[in-house]
Amino acid sequence: MSSQTQLDKEETVEEIFPGAEFAAAREAKGQDVEEVASTLNFSSSHLVAIEEGRLSDLPNRVFALGYLRAYARHLGLDEQQAVADYERFTGSTPKAGVKPLKSIGGGLEEPQRKGGGAKWVLSIVVLLGAAGAVNWWVNQRPVTADVPAVTTFNIESEPDSAASPVEVVATISTEQEKEIVSQPVEVSELASDSELNHVSAIPETVAVEPSVSSEMDVAVAPIVSSSLGGDEPAQVVNGGDSSVEAVSNTEAVAEDVVATADVQEVPVVDKPASVVEGEGHLKISFDADCWVEVRDSSGKLLVASVRGAARGVDVRGAAPMKVTLGALSSVDSLTFNNQAVELTQRGRGNILRMTLPVVE
Amino acid sequence: MLKKIRGLFSSDLSIDLGTANTLIFVRDKDIVLDEPSVVAIRETGNQKSVAAVGADAKRMLGRTPGNITAIRPMKDGVIADFHVTEKMLQYFISKVHDNSFLTPSPRVLVCVPCKSTQVERRAIKESAMGAGAREVYLIDEPMAAAIGAGLPVEEAHGSMVVDIGGGTTEIAVISLNGIVYADSVRVGGDRFDESVVTYVRRNYGSLIGESTAERIKQEIGTAYPASEVREIDVRGRNLAEGIPRSFTLNSNEILESLQEPLSAIVQSVKSALEQCPPELASDIAERGIVLTGGGALLRNLDRLISEETGLPVVVAEDPLTCVARGGGKALEMLDKHAFELLTHD
Numbered sequence: 001m002s003s004q005t006q007l008d009k010e011e012t013v014e015e016i017f018p019g020a021e022f023a024a025a026r027e028a029k030g031q032d033v034e035e036v037a038s039t040l041n042f043s044s045s046h047l048v049a050i051e052e053g054r055l056s057d058l059p060n061r062v063f064a065l066g067y068l069r070a071y072a073r074h075l076g077l078d079e080q081q082a083v084a085d086y087e088r089f090t091g092s093t094p095k096a097g098v099k100p101l102k103s104i105g106g107g108l109e110e111p112q113r114k115g116g117g118a119k120w121v122l123s124i125v126v127l128l129g130a131a132g133a134v135n136w137w138v139n140q141r142p143v144t145a146d147v148p149a150v151t152t153f154n155i156e157s158e159p160d161s162a163a164s165p166v167e168v169v170a171t172i173s174t175e176q177e178k179e180i181v182s183q184p185v186e187v188s189e190l191a192s193d194s195e196l197n198h199v200s201a202i203p204e205t206v207a208v209e210p211s212v213s214s215e216m217d218v219a220v221a222p223i224v225s226s227s228l229g230g231d232e233p234a235q236v237v238n239g240g241d242s243s244v245e246a247v248s249n250t251e252a253v254a255e256d257v258v259a260t261a262d263v264q265e266v267p268v269v270d271k272p273a274s275v276v277e278g279e280g281h282l283k284i285s286f287d288a289d290c291w292v293e294v295r296d297s298s299g300k301l302l303v304a305s306v307r308g309a310a311r312g313v314d315v316r317g318a319a320p321m322k323v324t325l326g327a328l329s330s331v332d333s334l335t336f337n338n339q340a341v342e343l344t345q346r347g348r349g350n351i352l353r354m355t356l357p358v359v360e
Numbered sequence: 361m362l363k364k365i366r367g368l369f370s371s372d373l374s375i376d377l378g379t380a381n382t383l384i385f386v387r388d389k390d391i392v393l394d395e396p397s398v399v400a401i402r403e404t405g406n407q408k409s410v411a412a413v414g415a416d417a418k419r420m421l422g423r424t425p426g427n428i429t430a431i432r433p434m435k436d437g438v439i440a441d442f443h444v445t446e447k448m449l450q451y452f453i454s455k456v457h458d459n460s461f462l463t464p465s466p467r468v469l470v471c472v473p474c475k476s477t478q479v480e481r482r483a484i485k486e487s488a489m490g491a492g493a494r495e496v497y498l499i500d501e502p503m504a505a506a507i508g509a510g511l512p513v514e515e516a517h518g519s520m521v522v523d524i525g526g527g528t529t530e531i532a533v534i535s536l537n538g539i540v541y542a543d544s545v546r547v548g549g550d551r552f553d554e555s556v557v558t559y560v561r562r563n564y565g566s567l568i569g570e571s572t573a574e575r576i577k578q579e580i581g582t583a584y585p586a587s588e589v590r591e592i593d594v595r596g597r598n599l600a601e602g603i604p605r606s607f608t609l610n611s612n613e614i615l616e617s618l619q620e621p622l623s624a625i626v627q628s629v630k631s632a633l634e635q636c637p638p639e640l641a642s643d644i645a646e647r648g649i650v651l652t653g654g655g656a657l658l659r660n661l662d663r664l665i666s667e668e669t670g671l672p673v674v675v676a677e678d679p680l681t682c683v684a685r686g687g688g689k690a691l692e693m694l695d696k697h698a699f700e701l702l703t704h705d
Contacts, residue, residue: 041666041673043646059647062510066648066674070662 017053017089025075026051040070047071055090064090280319280356283335285312291326325352372467372694373456374687375449376504377484379434380526380549380654382414382448383681384456385688391681392456397526399444400430413451422569436546437473437501437528438480442487449491468493469691471683473528474500475544499690501525501683502532502542505652508686509676513537518640519647522629522665523683524655526550529625531632533640541636545628549655551621552577559617564607566596577658580611583622584660584667611659622661626668633669648672652682 026036033051037044046067049057058064065083072082282294286308294303296317303313308330325331328347333340336356346354372387377397384393395414398421402411411428412420420430433444457464468488472481481498488496505523506513513519513534523530526549532542556573560566568576572594580590590611598605629649633641648671651662656679666673676682 041670042648043672060510060512062650062676063647063672063674065677066650066662067672070672070674 017055018085019051019053021077022047022071022075023051025077029075036071036074040074042067042070053089055086061090278318279316280321281314281316281337282321282323282356283312283314283333283338284325285309285332286330287332288330289327290330291324293324295322297321319357321356323352323354323356326350328352371457371464372469372691373453374469374471374504374684374691375452375488376471376501376681376684376687377434377445377449378525378683379432379437379528381680382452383684384452385681385684385691386456387688387691391684391688393452394681395452397434397448398430398432399448400424400428401444403427403429410447410451413448418571421571435527437525437544437548438476439483439487442483445484446487446490449488453491453493465492465494467495467497467691467694469497469499469687469694471501471504471687472498473544474502474530474532474539474542475528497694499687500530500532500539500542502530503534503539504683504686504690505530505676506532506534506650506686507689508682508684509650509652509679511650518636518643520632520636520644520649522625522649522651522653522656524548524625524651524653524658524661525683526654529628529653529655531628533632533636533644535640535643540640541632543628543632545624547621547624547628548653549574549577551624552581552618552655552658555617555621556581556614559613560594560596560609561599563613564596565599566605566607567599568594568596572596576609576614577618580609581614581618582611582659583615583618583664585612585615586660618658622664625655626665629665629669633671645671648674650674650676652676652679654680 026033033044033047036042037047040047046058049055050068050071055064058067065086068082068086069079071077072079280296284292284307289306289308292303292305292307292313293301294313294315294317295301297320298318300317302315302317302321306326307313309332319337321336323334325347328343328350331343331352334343335341336358341356341358343352346352371389374385374387376383376385380397382393382395382397383391385391396418398417399413400411400417400420402409404427411417412430417430420428422430424430431441431444433439433441433448439445453464453466453468457466470484470488472484476484485496485498502521502523503513506519506521509521511519511521511534514537516536518540519534521530521532521534523532527546528548529545530542531544533540550570553570553573556576557568557570560568560573576592576594580592582590588611591608592610593606593608595604595606597603633644636644649665649669651665651673652675655661656675662673662675665671678685
């Protein structure tokens with residue numbers, strides 16, 4: 001018995017298909033080959049070939065595996081092990097180059113697509129196009145970041161010691177264009193109230209001669225603080241001559257720039273706190289909470305929210321503006337284009353609907 | 361012309377357009393898509409749009425609101441709804457080409473039931489063309505199944521293949537790259553499900569859906585009495601009370617419920633053997649019958665057919681994908697010499 005076991009071990013070492021396991025299992029069940037063959041409807045020669053490890057005597061793979069599985073199942077052996085042994089000893093793999101599905105509807109690899117090169121070429125062309133577009137756009141933009149000479153005026157006016165600062169920024173740059181471009185700066189209105197009048201810069205290019213810069217009409221309040229940005233120290237000019245000095249200062253700078261570089265450009269100039277024609281500036285302050293709805297002439301909603309004492313309304317938009325106030329009694333003051341509007345006779349109950357400017 | 365250009369960026373495909381599942385094999389690659397042949401259609405007024413396709417749509421089956429209909433455009437192996445099939449194919453083809461800039465225009469090989477009519481074949485062909493295919497080839501399903509299962513179809517040796525799909529069961533005897541005998545019965549996995557539904561309604565007075573019936577079939581279904589009995593808990597709507605009730609089914613009950621469709625399949629196999637030329641019948645008796653298709657996964661079906669015919673019966677490896685893989689192999693031979701494998705209409 002022990003010698004038989006030793007023999008079996010040697011056979012295993014010699015890598016022979018373990019058909020003996022099938023024979024042993026069959027004998028353990030007390031069945032002969034013919035009996036099993038009739039039960040499974042298999043040819044007994046195929047079963048004998050399996051038991052003797054003659055796998056080459058079996059038909060092709062699909063049948064051989066079918067027989068092995070059925071025989072293993074019948075004898076209570078491990079089907080998967082039998083299949084693995086078959087594959088190991090015959091060197092065949094399931095569908096060379098074709099992997100079986102692990103599960104239905106999932107875990108499948110995406111196909112590799114032909115024509116990947118074309119995709120890359122197309123991608124590169126698109127990227128180059130985008131880069132060209134960005135380059136063009138950058139070149140078309142007025143250059144402000146690379147301005148070599150920048151002059152900034154910060155003019156603060158304080159009528160009756162109450163400050164109403166107006167910031168005027170004039171950017172003068174040296175460029176390759178052979179013309180001086182500047183923007184007449186006009187401060188038409190300086191509000192007497194103490195609120196800040198901050199004017200955003202509106203880039204505009206107007207070609208003018210150097211002498212034109214002397215025509216810049218800068219009307220300032222008695223106290224003007226003018227600071228020349230960059231290397232220029234800040235200057236404080238007092239008294240009524242401030243406007244003249246400011247203008248001359250501007251002239252001087254302009255001429256200086258002309259003297260040093262023939263090519264000048266002033267692409268960005270701040271506009272003063274003026275109300276452009278057709279534009280309305282609405283300011284409302286409140287004592288208590290109030291619903292506010294403001295629409296401009298095109299019907300665009302500018303404000304639609306509850307405002308209160310802490311947060312008033314200060315909007316600009318195309319006039320005429322339509323204003324709806326939900327609680328008229330909460331309104332402290334309403335000014336349109338810096339002119340106070342009388343509200344007491346206009347409301348219906350506590351609700352006010354009106355169009356500004358008021359047409360009497 | 362445009363299709364030819366787009367074809368340069370497309371892979372050749374083999375499509376197993378089945379009643380239950382659609383599988384796509386990409387040439388020189390593998391099976392890359394295996395999705396249920398279900399499309400969910402959303403109706404908005406008079407306009408219809410595709411809400412979901414494949415696995416997503418299958419999850420909707422029987423669970424849709426009024427404006428969404430989850431339908432299976434294939435019935436009994438052939439097209440039941442032409443436009444929906446076209447949309448489904450379009451979706452699947454674009455899905456396997458989803459990296460493409462251009463709309464794919466592949467060469468497509470579609471597997472068709474061997475007993476389908478010329479009209480049905482033309483419908484499948486037109487549908488594939490409508491879905492963007494550049495050229496469409498048709499191959500008989502049992503031939504594709506035999507190739508996919510690894511049967512020696514090119515030898516002068518008879519091989520019998522039984523492909524049990526969702527809608528049809530195809531039986532064919534193949535030798536020398538040709539079909540000697542073929543038959544198709546409109547019995548398949550769907551009929552199994554219907555039988556389970558009917559059985560449960562009749563014996564438990566409860567109504568279950570097709571998805572539940574399919575799950576029961578997959579988990580405890582058997583075609584031949586086994587020593588081990590399996591059980592499953594099922595919930596269905598009780599017809600008398602109108603409320604969902606739970607009950608337990610066992611494998612012997614499912615075996616009983618499947619008797620009718622199973623006997624139809626066995627009868628067809630016997631009929632094929634009867635009509636088979638004696639030399640080929642002898643070959644089949646020596647080696648046996650090969651089962652493919654999802655139906656072959658029904659437990660002990662090989663045992664049943666073996667008992668009924670007295671012949672060896674084996675289940676192919678990975679039977680669900682045999683048809684698509686066989687189509688893929690035919691596709692690889694397309695440029696060489698295998699045109700005799702393809703059908704001509």
